[in-house]
Amino acid sequence: MSISPAPLIVIGGGQSGLAAANAAVAAGLRPTVLHAGAEPVGSWPGYYDSLTLFSPARYSALPGTTVGGGDPDRYPTRDEVVDYLRRYATTIDAEIRTGVRVTAVRPRPGGGYLVHTDTGDELAAAGIVAASGSFGNPYVPLLAGRSNYAGELTHVAHYRRPEPYVGKRIVVVGAGNSAVQVAHELAHHGTVTLAARAPIQFVPQRIRGRDLHYWLQVTGGDRMPRWLLTRLVRHASVLDTGVYRDALARGLLTRREMFTAFTPDGVIxxxxxxxxxxxxxxxxxxxxxxGYLAPLETLRQGMPAHAGGLSTTHPGLAYLGLEFQRTFSSNTLRGVGRDAAHVIAALARFVSAGHWRWRR
Incomplete structure (x- = not known):
C-alpha cells in the first residue's frame, strides 16, 4: 500500500476523463488519470462493430483537435473514435495509469479524499473527477417471468454483430438511436420486432442540405440548459436520413407496444x-x-447529487459525462469539453484556496 498525494485524480480514461485531464493541465493542476481498461479509450472498443457516430466528424472532437482522416462531414466509425482517443491521450501532459480500477473513494480525515484501487494502492487527492461513464452499468428493467425465459437475453452493451442471430426471432427493446440501428441491422438476418413504451420519434438527420448538428451549433441548441432541455425532451428520439422510417413502412421492421411479461419461450x-x-x-x-463513491454516501438510488457536474454534498468532487449534465451534448465528444472546462475551473479555485488541505 502506498499513499501518493496529488491535487486531482480523474477516475476514467475515456472521452470525459481525457477532457478533464486536458482542462486540468491547462488550469495548472497535476491530474492523475486512473483507467480500468488496457488503454485510455474509454468504453468505445466495447460497442457493437457497426456503430457509427450520429454526428459528423467536424462536430465530434474534443477541444483543440479534430478527428481528422478525411471528409469532415462523414460519420466516424467506432474504430475511428478509438484511434482518435488513443492519439488524443498522447497529447496530454498528465500521468495516465491504465489497468487500474478504482474500488472506493473515501474522505480523508482533515480534508481531501483517499482513492483505493484494485492494485492495492491508496492515493490521496485534493479533488476528484468521477468520469467513469455508464457503459459498465447497463440498465435492464425487471419484468415478470424474466428469470424463467430460456432464450437469449442481453443488453445492447454486449451485442457485437448480427451473424449469431441469423434466422432467429428477435425482440429489440427501446426507441432510441442504438435500438433502431441494431434492430435495422438484425432485420437483414432474422425477424425483428421493436418493442417500446412510446412511439419512435424520428428527427431528420439532414435539414436543408445540412446535418442537424450544424443547426444545433448555429442556433445554440447544443448548449440548451438542462432545466429547459428536460421540459422539451420527453423521450428518446432517433436521427434518421429516412432509412429507418422506410424500413418500418416496408415491414422490414415491426414496432409494437412493450410486452408485459416473459414466458419460458417468448413474450406476452x-x-x-x-x-x-x-x-x-x-x-x-x-x-x-x-459504485466506488458508495463510501461517500453521495448517491441517491445510484444517481449523483450535483449541480452542473459539481457535487452538492462533497466539496472537491465533480462529475463528467453524465447524460444532460449541463446541456443536450454533455455526454458526447462534441460537448464534454465545455463541461470539463466548467468543472475544472471550479476545482482549480477550490484547490488553490487550500480548503482541501489536511491538518497535521
Whole structure:
C-alpha cells in the first residue's frame, strides 16, 4: 500500500476523463488519470462493430483537435473514435495509469479524499473527477417471468454483430438511436420486432442540405440548459436520413407496444397474445457507473447529487459525462469539453484556496 498525494485524480480514461485531464493541465493542476481498461479509450472498443457516430466528424472532437482522416462531414466509425482517443491521450501532459480500477473513494480525515484501487494502492487527492461513464452499468428493467425465459437475453452493451442471430426471432427493446440501428441491422438476418413504451420519434438527420448538428451549433441548441432541455425532451428520439422510417413502412421492421411479461419461450404482448422469441436485446440505456463513491454516501438510488457536474454534498468532487449534465451534448465528444472546462475551473479555485488541505 502506498499513499501518493496529488491535487486531482480523474477516475476514467475515456472521452470525459481525457477532457478533464486536458482542462486540468491547462488550469495548472497535476491530474492523475486512473483507467480500468488496457488503454485510455474509454468504453468505445466495447460497442457493437457497426456503430457509427450520429454526428459528423467536424462536430465530434474534443477541444483543440479534430478527428481528422478525411471528409469532415462523414460519420466516424467506432474504430475511428478509438484511434482518435488513443492519439488524443498522447497529447496530454498528465500521468495516465491504465489497468487500474478504482474500488472506493473515501474522505480523508482533515480534508481531501483517499482513492483505493484494485492494485492495492491508496492515493490521496485534493479533488476528484468521477468520469467513469455508464457503459459498465447497463440498465435492464425487471419484468415478470424474466428469470424463467430460456432464450437469449442481453443488453445492447454486449451485442457485437448480427451473424449469431441469423434466422432467429428477435425482440429489440427501446426507441432510441442504438435500438433502431441494431434492430435495422438484425432485420437483414432474422425477424425483428421493436418493442417500446412510446412511439419512435424520428428527427431528420439532414435539414436543408445540412446535418442537424450544424443547426444545433448555429442556433445554440447544443448548449440548451438542462432545466429547459428536460421540459422539451420527453423521450428518446432517433436521427434518421429516412432509412429507418422506410424500413418500418416496408415491414422490414415491426414496432409494437412493450410486452408485459416473459414466458419460458417468448413474450406476452399487451393484447394477451404469446409469441415465441429466440432472443431479446434490451437497448434501454445505462445508469452512472459510480459504485466506488458508495463510501461517500453521495448517491441517491445510484444517481449523483450535483449541480452542473459539481457535487452538492462533497466539496472537491465533480462529475463528467453524465447524460444532460449541463446541456443536450454533455455526454458526447462534441460537448464534454465545455463541461470539463466548467468543472475544472471550479476545482482549480477550490484547490488553490487550500480548503482541501489536511491538518497535521
Amino acid at each position: 404482448w399487451p393484447d394477451g397474445a404469446s409469441e415465441p422469441v429466440d432472443a431479446v436485446i434490451f437497448a434501454t440505456g445505462y445508469r452512472p457507473d459510480l
